[in-house]
Amino acid sequence: MPKPRILIQLDPDSHASVFDAVVAVDAGVEHLLQYHSVQPDQVRDLVHGAMFTRSPQDLASTAIFIGGSNVAQGEELLRRATKCFFGPMRVSVLLDANGANTTAAAAVLAAAKHVDLKGATATILAGTGPVGQRAARLLARQGAHVRLASRSLQKGEEACNSVRSRIPEANLQAVMTSSPSDTAAAVAGAQIVIAAGAAGIQLLSADVLKTATTLKVAIDLNAVPPLGIEGIEVMDKAKEHSGVICYGAIGVGGNKMKIHRAAIERLFTRNDLVLDAEEVFALGQGLQ
Ligand SMILES: NC(=O)c1ccc[n+]([C@@H]2O[C@H](COP(=O)([O-])OP(=O)(O)OC[C@H]3O[C@@H](n4cnc5c(N)ncnc54)[C@H](OP(=O)(O)O)[C@@H]3O)[C@@H](O)[C@H]2O)c1
Numbered sequence: 001m002p003k004p005r006i007l008i009q010l011d012p013d014s015h016a017s018v019f020d021a022v023v024a025v026d027a028g029v030e031h032l033l034q035y036h037s038v039q040p041d042q043v044r045d046l047v048h049g050a051m052f053t054r055s056p057q058d059l060a061s062t063a064i065f066i067g068g069s070n071v072a073q074g075e076e077l078l079r080r081a082t083k084c085f086f087g088p089m090r091v092s093v094l095l096d097a098n099g100a101n102t103t104a105a106a107a108v109l110a111a112a113k114h115v116d117l118k119g120a121t122a123t124i125l126a127g128t129g130p131v132g133q134r135a136a137r138l139l140a141r142q143g144a145h146v147r148l149a150s151r152s153l154q155k156g157e158e159a160c161n162s163v164r165s166r167i168p169e170a171n172l173q174a175v176m177t178s179s180p181s182d183t184a185a186a187v188a189g190a191q192i193v194i195a196a197g198a199a200g201i202q203l204l205s206a207d208v209l210k211t212a213t214t215l216k217v218a219i220d221l222n223a224v225p226p227l228g229i230e231g232i233e234v235m236d237k238a239k240e241h242s243g244v245i246c247y248g249a250i251g252v253g254g255n256k257m258k259i260h261r262a263a264i265e266r267l268f269t270r271n272d273l274v275l276d277a278e279e280v281f282a283l284g285q286g287l288q
Contacts, residue, residue: 027264063267104134126197140170195228223249
């Protein structure tokens, strides 16, 4: 008889995320053990508690979810957790700090429905945040030419270098967008634009959008007015506006939630999975 499914939620924030807890329960987790304010040097003992309590054949019924609002902290917790494992003594782990992996996967999958990503040009506005950087990483892996836009060229270069450290062959370029004419240049010739800016910040006006005649898909991840792309509604899901297929944040969010739940379910299929951006994207591809 399979052991009850236990998910151990490791969260560096002062309160473990309620959102992540609800998704875990909806994904069939039977026991959720929540740890908040988790520091990197505490991970080893927490993970040992997960991996040394059940026999190896039962370890697929124990898994770890790493969340929280800070992706860099989440990445460090993931690194510490995976260092604890050896031989069959391991449990599966999902990283989705700030929802970055599931959101970026859902956005890139939405684009892929309408444009062949290989060889496409994709502009990520405000691509320096955790969601934007992961979208850049996923698009680059799929062979797209990525323009990663930022108000600061240096910040954009740093984000590009971070992607290149994982994908040396990535075809990506930092572009500065500190004025509407910069933004027009950043989207000129692109087939895909993803607005990944902070909540409540408009990045692309309707006037500039009109100049982007090569665009096929426009995706806005900001759900808080003013929205990131003027003219796209938050609920838009593959809705055409002036010849461009548009997605708003909630239009993308439905698939993001599906991917998040499926990723939790996948954790319990074996005990050796490490689900980060690419693995979450691949899982999302399988759901389309
Ligand atoms: N739909 C969903 O399910 C879902 C899930 C998670 C997140 N989200 C949304 O996805 C978006 C991206 O999330 P995130 O956490 O990666 O974003 P973030 O880190 O808060 O911000 C991303 C980038 O926005 C730019 N920015 C910040 N303030 C700005 C301002 N005043 N003017 C212009 N640009 C500004 C910055 O880029 P530069 O400084 O480089 O210009 C920043 O790096 C957010 O809108 C978030 O709410 C949606």
